[in-house]
Amino acid sequence: MEKTQCRECGGDVPPAKARGRPGEYCSTACRRLREFRIRRVTRELAGLESLLRQTRHGRWYGSPAGRTERIGELGRLIADAEQRLRTLLEGGADA
DSSP states (O other): OOOOBOTTTOOBOOOOSSSSSOOSOSSHHHHHHHHHHHHHHHHHHHHHHHHHHHHHHSOOOSOHHHHHHHHHHHHHHHHHHHHHHHHHHHTOOOO
16 A cells, blocks of 8 residues: 655555545644644635725725735735645645
């Protein structure tokens, strides 16, 4: 039987004791850590999207060029957070 690697730490996943899906994590700690990391990036993404909405539709006291620059910066940060979330959900390591 082929050994699988933990999605979080890369260690060996113990063989299943019964029928069902094969395990993805070597321990409960690794599974919980992955869940925590996914929640953290999801909260970060929600906050960035909220800032973007506020910048686009709220009052802006700076120059129009500053607003455009801020929107571009938030867009890059959102794209980065989305990529990190995809990586976590697909089983890769968080950057």
